[in-house]
Amino acid sequence: MKEPPWRPGVVRRPAKPERPAKTPLSQAQIVEAALRIVKVDGVDGVSMRRIAAEFDTGPSSLYAHVASKDELLQLMFEEVCGLVELPPLDPARWQEQVREVARSGHQVLLDHYDLARAALGMIPSGPNAMRISEALLTLMLAGGVPSRVAAWAMDRIFLYITADAYEMSLWRGEAYAAAGEIVELGEDLVAYFEELPEDVYPNLRKYARDMIGGGTEARFELGLDLLVGGLDKFVTK
Missing domain, CATH: 1.10.357.10 (Tetracycline Repressor, domain 2)
Incomplete structure (x- = not known):
C-alpha cells in the first residue's frame, strides 16, 4: 500500500502539465500560410510539408482540407x-x-x-x-x-x-x-x-x-x- 502523500519522507511528484490542445486547422489558414510563402519564395517554395511545419503538424493533417498542391494553388488564386x-x-x-x-x-x-x-x-x-x-x-x-x-x-x-x-x-x-x-x-x-x-x-x-x-x-x-x-x-x- 502506498504511503499517504502528507507523511514524512514521501516526495510528491508534480503532475505533468497537459499540452494545450491544438486548434483544428482550416482550409482558410492553409491558404493564408501558402500565400505568405508564395510572396517570398514563389510557387516552387510552396509545399504541404513546409505549410505543415508552420502549424507544427504533419503534412497528412493538411489533406483533410486540401487534396493536393494543384488544388491548393487553385484556392490561392481564387483567394487573391x-x-x-x-x-x-x-x-x-x-x-x-x-x-x-x-x-x-x-x-x-x-x-x-x-x-x-x-x-x-x-x-x-x-x-x-x-x-x-x-x-x-x-x-x-x-x-x-x-x-x-x-x-x-x-x-x-x-x-x-x-x-x-x-x-x-x-x-x-x-x-x-x-x-x-x-x-x-x-x-x-x-x-x-x-x-x-x-x-x-x-x-x-x-x-x-x-x-x-x-x-x-x-x-x-x-x-x-x-x-x-x-x-x-x-x-x-
Whole structure:
C-alpha cells in the first residue's frame, strides 16, 4: 500500500502539465500560410510539408482540407482574386473601367510573385474570379460589344494580365534579382541588335532602343490599349 502523500519522507511528484490542445486547422489558414510563402519564395517554395511545419503538424493533417498542391494553388488564386478592386460600374466609362479592373488584377498578381503561373491553363470558376468575369462582361455588353466578342475578350484580357504578371515574376528570379542587372541586360541586348548585319536586319538594328527601352508599366498599358481599344470596331450601338 502506498504511503499517504502528507507523511514524512514521501516526495510528491508534480503532475505533468497537459499540452494545450491544438486548434483544428482550416482550409482558410492553409491558404493564408501558402500565400505568405508564395510572396517570398514563389510557387516552387510552396509545399504541404513546409505549410505543415508552420502549424507544427504533419503534412497528412493538411489533406483533410486540401487534396493536393494543384488544388491548393487553385484556392490561392481564387483567394487573391478577392483582392481585385472593382469600381462602381459606370457603363458610360466602360472602356476605362475595363482597364481599371485589368490593372487591379495585374497588380494583385504582381504582388504574389509567380502565382500567375497557376492561373495559366485554368478556367477561373470560383466566386471571387467569377465576380471579375461578371464585371468585365457587364461593362463590355453595356458598351455595345456583342456577347461572343465580349466573352472572348474577357478571356483574352485574363490571359494577358496573367501571362504578363508571370513573365515579370521571372525577372524576380535569382539571375536577375538586382535592378542593375536588368539594366545591364537591356544595354547588352541593344548592343547586340545594333551590331546585326544592316542588309539583313535593317529595322531591328535601327530601332534597337525602341524594342528594348521603355518601362514595364508603359508596355503593359500599350498592350491593354490594343486589347480594349480594339473592341471599338465590334461595338454595335
